[in-house]
Amino acid sequence: MLLREGIENKEPHIVVQDLTMAYGDFLIQRDLTFTVNKGDIFIIMGGSGCGKSTLLRHLIGLQRPVKGKVLYGQGVSFWDAEPEERDHMMRSFGVLYQSGALWSSLTLGENVALPLQLYSKLSPSQVRDVVSLKLSLVGLTGFEDYYPSEISGGMKKRAGLARAMAFDPDILFFDEPSAGLDPISAHLLDELILELRESLGATVVVVTHELASIFAIGNNSVFLDADTKTMVAAGDPKKLLAESKDPKVIEFLTRGEGRSKRE
């Protein structure tokens, strides 16, 4: 919940152990094991339909793993925790959904204020102050009274981000942040993610297949494969591009051109 700065030491923040995900009998991914360190910008990548968003849903506690565990901080397993503790943990996550997922019947101000009104003891005037601070952090100063239907797609994403940050979260999750944005807006959003990570000291997990974003912001990653239904690589995406031996990873990171052509 608190803002921290300059986290240099690599302390594990999310540890995924032997995770298997499935919808009923339909296996999505199996045996995923990786660690997200504090202060990382961690990229979940892979082709369409490989289970990136499903993995994100497992990391934010919206879906229960078939097998394996997701541990946070000091090794607390989400699904083994008491329901109250689980609610508390969920509130320490900020999530930006693909479309922004703003509540359409509420104004932007009300969207950001709702979690604060529900789960904090802040007075109405404090809530107002927090709302205007968060909106100004994402460049939407003065847009409190607008409804989501009245603003552009990029603005919706930024407003969604302001809502995700309402509680000064420890971990920020982004589902395809640049989907549906023009290159300039996508770049600005990447910059904003970087800036927020630097200043908030939060851990950031991003689901994306946007190569520009992956190399611009990511310092750690996992690569999911739809055919073998498991992870085939993990680590710094730039290193993966330079060193990975897996043909699928190389094909993905070079847009199918191969490493030699790219160089």
Next chain:
Amino acid sequence: MQPTLHFDQATDGMMRIHLSGDWTLENILPSAYDVKKQVEGVPQVRLLTFDTKDLQKWDSGLLIFLSKLMEICTEGGITLQKEGLPQGAQRLLSLASAVPERKGARREAVRISLLDRVGDSAIAFWRTNLEMVAFIGEAATALMRLFVGKAQFRSSDLFLTIQECGAQALPIVSLISILVGLILAFIGAIQLKIFGAQIYVASLVGIGMVRALAAIMTGIIMAGRTGAAFAAQLGTMQVNEEIDALQTLGVSPMEFLVLPRMLALFLMMPLLSLYADLMGILGGLIIGVSMLDLNFMEYYNKTIESVRLNDLWLGLFSAAVFGVLVALAGCLRGMQCGRSASAVGEATTSAVVTGIVSIVVAMAVITVVANVLNI
């Protein structure tokens, strides 16, 4: 640790502010106006600096304090030196002030006069009626194209809708009709028993159900069940731009979406109503046999004797009309739907209200006309 704020004595127009303790939202934080008061006491202050070496934890609370302080300083022409603040806070403050407020972004509450509001409502009412007439016109055109065999829609859609609003509605229609028959018989029984005329319960239930009630009750059930579903389906399609996609392909949404739904309800409503007639009479029979000591054959014969074929035709005709009305109301509201989740909710509500109101109005008209024509 409690957050605290204290000041060094101003020297050379500079004042240092010491922040200590936990500056988090859970604590009661000092206000930026405390600083303002302090600064106003010393008129020559032109520069504010910070000392944060005793600052422990901080979150958005500190940032809110600082951004208010920045506003106050800008107003008073005082320079605020951010260097003494934690790195993260400095960056967040620059981020918060990076995009200046867009001119005219903030909305002011506008008061609309009563006359304006009345005028707006009148115009809106007129426009809605025009849209409704236009929609009915388009539906009629689509129907004409169906008769000449030119309408474009998938027959599988028609059969699916027929199944949804026909067979799948049977359980709820059974329940409601039996209960309506029971209630009608029960109320009639109490009165008729006084005159020893309890056998006429069969006539009351029979005529009541066959001539009007079965059709009305089925119509209302279908307005709540199927009309609402139509509005929600078409409304969601509107939100997802599916209707736009049909139009760009040159497919008329009236033919492709509205026509099968209208046909399905037009065909199914009379059948459901016929079924409701039987169920209602069964409900009456239960009361007749169990409470009024009538025997089955007696009740049956009295029903046959009192219900005329014209009553049945009138009931079935009304049901078909209600079917078309419910389908039109559902599809109209769905097609008019805005592009948000709440708009779909409004469309659904409006479809049910429009459906039920038009059923009652139509029933009134049919009753008067039938009376005049002696049917």
